[in-house]
Amino acid sequence: MSVPSLRLVIITGLSGAGKTEAMHSFEDLGYFCVDNLPPALIPKFAELCRHSEGRVTHVALVSDIRGGSFFDALFAALGELEAAGFSYEILFLEAPDDVLVRRFKEARRRHPLAPEGSILGAITAERQRLARLRQHATYIIDTGQLSGRELRVRIAQIFGMGLPGSRLGLTVVSFGFRYGLPMDADMVFDCRFLPNPYYVPELKHLTGQDEPVRQYVLRWPQTQQFLDKLLGLMDFLLPQFEREGKTEAVIAIGCTGGRHRSVTLAEVIADDLRRRGYHPGVLHRDMNRGGSTAASANDIPEAAVEKTAGSVDGGGSPSLKSE
Secondary structure, three states, X not given: OOOOOXXXXXXXXXXXOOHHHHHHHHHHOOOEEEEOOOHHHHHHXXXXXXXXXOOOOEEEEEOOHHXXXXXXXXXXXXXXXXXXXXXXXXXXXXXXXXXXHHHHHHHOOOEOOEOOOOHHHHHHHHHHHHHHXXXXXXXXXXXXXXXXXXXXXXXXXXXXXXXXXXXXXXXXXXXXXXXXXXXXXXXXXXXXXXXXXXXXXXXXXXXXXXXXXXXXXXXXXXXXXXXXXXXXXXXXHHHHHHHHOOOEEEEEEEEXXXXXXHHHXXXXXXXXXXXXXXXXXXXXXXXXXOOOOOOOHHHOOOOHHHHHHOOOOOOOXXXXXXX
């Protein structure tokens, strides 16, 4: 009986064909990865995963010629897997001889079968030794004309469907320009032009996570126009990032102190991304910096938002003080 809850992929193929890059791609997809596992241990490892109570459901194992004589036991190990009810897939990577020779020379590494001999002769010997395994491969990818990015995209297309890691990993960060830009931001948006809740006494000590502040920030026409344009830009950019093979992106949105406007907008952006099927993380970097302890939203009268919404006339602040 098969065990559908465990997806087991065995990565193998020619030395220099990109198995390390492939393993990194599987890691980005959320697979539990083990490099150069002796074949005799594969069935035992699969049993451990089977009894992990669902904590390990996607596994990628690299097994290749580096295992020396241990590698010859791979077919016996595959037979044990089948007898125990495990299904598995074999991903076989290869490339033309001239490409492999060039890669070894550029990397200045020795071929596992040629510690002192000819690289080309070792590649030929390895092809012969792996010929039977290649015939049993579920997928064969020739990496000769592929960049690392293109290989990652190909692997994600085959093995990443339905996994959280198969989509672009996103983080939405709110911050205050007063404290500097986030170092890891890929995109930075400035919302300091929006009306500032800091100047409303009832809202000053709240944060953008409190409903009165959220209502205040989102009530302005320029806020809605800004969000429409920003989210429209995401509609275009994020699929391009995924197509290019990018695995993660940080979207940063800042106001003066990072307490009110940017916090509210970061939450709105993250909610929109979730509706599109992404799984964004949200970080409010400066929300609790530089101010007194925030009051509870429950301490604000019900009419506070209506009363304060008219206390700022259309745009910015009534004074030159910063947030």
